[in-house]
Amino acid sequence: MSILFVLVPLSLALVVFAGWAFFWAVGAGQFDDLDSPGWEILRDEEPHDDREKRIADGG
C-alpha cells in the first residue's frame, strides 16, 4: 500500500494544477458570457476584404 504515499500527493498536485488552470480561465473572462460565443461557430465567415468592399460599394 506504500504506493499511496506517491499517488496521493500526485493527485493533490493534479488538483492544484487543475485549480490553477481554472483560475486562469476565470481571470481571462472565459466564464463571463456562456451564451454568445456558442453562436460564433454557426457563422459563415467571408473573407474580411470582400465584406469591406461590399460595404464600400453600398451593399
Place this chain on the structure above:
Amino acid sequence: MNVGLGIPDAGLGSKGGAWLCSMASTDLPNPDSQARACFHCGEPLLNSKLLARIDGCEEPVCCAGCLAVAELIAGIGFSEYYLYRDAPNAKPDAAALTEDAWAAYASPEVSDDFVRRRGDLAQTTFLVDGLRCSACSWLIDKVLRTQPGVRDVSVNAATARAHIEWDHGRLTLADVMRTIAQLGYRPHPLTSASIAKTHQHERRSALKRLLVASFGMMQVMMFAASIYAAQLSGEAMDPQILQFFRIFSLLVATPVMFYAGAPFLLGAWNSVRAHSVGMDSPVSLALVLAYSASVWNALVGRGEVYFDSVTMFIFFLTLSRFIAMSVRHRTAGVTDALARQLPAVAHRVGASRTEDVPLAALKRGDIVLVRPGEAIPVDGELIEGPASIDESMLTGESLPASRGKGERAAAGTLNLAAPFRMRVTAIGASTVLSHIAALLQRAQAQKPAISCAADRAAARFLIWVLVGAAVVCAVWLAIDPARAFEATLAVLVVACPCAFAIAMPAALSAATAQLAQRGALVTRPDALQALAKVDCIVFDKTGTLTRGQIQVERCTPSANMDVARCLAIAAALEQSSEHPLARAFAAFDAGLDVHSVRTVAGCGVEGVLGGRRHRVGSPDFVADLRGEASSTAPPSEAHGTIVYLGDETRELARFELRDKVRENAAVAVSALAALDVAPRILSGDDRGAVEAVAIHCGISERLARRSPQEKLAHLRELQQSGRRVAMVGDGVNDAPVLGAANVSIAMGRGAALAQATSDIVLVGENLETLPQAIALARRTLAIARQNLVWSTVYNFGSLPLAALGYVPPWLAALGMSLSSAAVVLNSMRLLPKRSAAERRLHAEARRAQERTGGAIATTVTKTLPPERNPISQSSRLAS
C-alpha cells in the same frame, strides 16, 4: 440566407426562393399568423403593404421603421441573422432611426460623461435595449466591426451590454450609437462601468470559490470514504496510512475553509463586531468548531476528523449563493435607471441661438426647447402652449395630458406633439422624479424582512445546541472523562443544522432555476416564500394587462362607407401627426394622396383629400367643418377613446380606440382565480378604459384614477385586513407601490426602475407565467417544509442517541451528510425537466399543426396540460 439551411440558392426558381423566404420566419410562435406578421418584429401586419427586399425575396413588414432596419441588415450582408434569432425583434422606434437623434452625443462635453479615453482609444459600455438573444449580440458585434475606426467590440447577451472601443479620431460616440440604433436597438451609454465591473468581479471570485469548494470536497470525500469503509467493515486501517489521509484531508480542507468559506467567516466576524447574530453566524460557528476539532485531532493523531463535513457544508452553501447571485446580476444591472429616464442633453434657448447643453449645465430660469418625441429634461413652466404630454410614467395615465401656457411639466415625461419652450423651475434633486425615488426608498425601508426571522430562529436553535453540548460534556466528565470529548463532538456534529440550513436555500434555488426557464426571474430570495402565501394580486392596468399600445378597436362607418376606406382616409390624415392616437392609424396607411394637412392641437387633423376637406378628431372639431354643432353623443357602451372622421358634408365614421389587452390576460386571470388568488385592478387610468379591461379579463374588483399615493394607501389597507398582496406593475409611478407589496412583479419591458425594485421580473411578458409561478412557489414551500421536517426529525432523533454515547462521531458525520443529501435530492424535484414522452408529444403536435393548420392537432392537445401545450396557447390567441 439560404446557405444556413444547407440548400443552394442558385438552383431554385423564383417560386422556390419565395418558399424558402417564408420558411425563414418560422420562429414566430403561431403559424396561423405568419402570413400576416411582420418579418422583422413579428407584430401583426394589419394592412401594411410594405415589402422589404431580403436577399432577393420580398418579405412583408409592418412599418417604415422595420423596413429600414430589415433592409439595412440585408443590405450589408447580415441577413443570416434572421435564421439565428430566437425571437422576433423589438419594433424599432422611427424617431431613433433618424440621424439627428444622436447628434448631441458628438459634442465632447456630453460624451465625456460616458466615454473613457486612453490615448487614441475611447471606450464606452452601453446597455442595449431590445437585445434579446445571442443572435442579436452577434449582429451588433459584426456590424460594428465593419465600421472603420472600431477597435474592439464585446457584446454580452446575458446582461444586454455592449462594450466598445474605438479610435476617437475617426469616430464619435454619436456615430457608434447611430450604428446600433440603425439596427433597431436603443443604446444607453452607461455613465460608469463600475457596476458592470463590480458584478464581473463578484461573479469571477464566486466561481473560483465554488471551484475550490467542489474540488476540495471531492478530494476530502475520497479520503473519508476509504476511512469510513474500513470502519464499517470492521477492519483496522494501517495507522500510518490513516494518519497520512488525515494530514492530507487537513491540507485540502484548509483552503476550502479559509478561501471558499471566507465570505461566511467574514460575515460572522462582522456580526460579532456589531454585537448581532447574522445569517452567517450559526454557519460559521459550526464550521469553526468542526474545523478546529478536526485540526487538533489530525495533528495529535487521535479522535475523529470532520473535514468531509466541513468541505461539503461549504460547497453547498457556496453553490446556493452562487445561483442566487447569478440571478440577481441578470436583473439588477440597471441601477442608474432613474438617470436614464432623462435625456442627457437639453436644448437651451439663448439670446441668439439654441444650443445643446448637458443637463448639469442648466440653471433655474433658463429657457429650454423640448422637441416632439423627446423627454422633458427638467421640471419647468410652459411659456408657450398648448402641449400634449405623455405622463404615463408619473401617473399611469395612458392617454396624453394637455398642458397650456403657464402650467407645469415634470421631468421625465414625454412631449408628444408640437415643440414648445419652457422655463426651468427645478433641476436635479428637486424634480418630481426625484421625489418619487425618495418615496420608493421609504417604501423599501418598510419591507418586512422574512430572512431576519429565519436568522433569529437559526441562532436560537444553535444556542440550544451549544447549551445541550455543554450539558452533555459536563455529565460525561462526571461519568467517564475519556468519552466526554467524543460524545460532545458527536452531539455538535449530529445537531449541526446542516440539513436544516440548506433545507430552504436548496428548494428555493431549484425553484428559481425552474422559474427562470419559464421567463420569471426571482431577484430577492424572500420573494418565493412570499409568493406562495399570496392571496390577492393587484394589477396596474397600463402595460401589465394591456400592451400599452393604442389600437383601433372598432370602426363604425356611416351609410355608404366601408371600413377599409374610412381607415385609409384617417391614416392618410394622421400620418404626419406625432399624437399617440394617430399612431393607432399608422397600420392602415394605404398611401392615399393628401395635401394641405394642418394639425389643430387638442382637436385633430384637417387635410384635403380627393378635392374635399376632411377632418379627423374630436366630435366638435369634425362637426364644425360642416357647420354644425356636435350632434352625435358618444355611445354609452363605448369604452376607451372615440375619434370621428368627417368631410364638409357629413360624418363618415366613428372610431373607438383602445389599449389592446394582452392575449392571455383572461386565461391568466382565471388560472389565478383557480389558485384562490383574488385579482384586482388598481390603475391611474380613466374609468372607461379600466372597466373595459376588467370586463375582458373577468376581474370584478377595480379602481380607476388612482394616484401613486392612493395606490400605496389602498395597498396598506389590503395588507392591514390580513391579505398578502402581490403587485404587478410596469411604470416608474408603480415603484413605491411595488416596494410596499408583499411581492412585487414587473413586466420585463417596463420601466427599468420597476425592474430594479421588483422581486420578480416577467421577462417573457407572458402573463400565464404568473399562475404557474404561484403554483410553483407553493410547491416549493411544500418541499421546503418536507425538508425542514425531515432535517428536524433527524436532528432531534439522533441528538439523544449521540448524547448517550451510542453514536460514534463518524456515524454522526455520515448521518449529517446523508440527511443533507436527502434534502438536496428532494429539492431537485423542483428543477426544470421534461419527460421524453412529453417532448415527443410536443414535437408531434407542432408537426400536425404545420401540416393541417391546426385541424388535426386537437387530438394531441387533449393529452397535454394546457400550460405546456403550444397548440392550446395559440388557439387561445386566435380566439
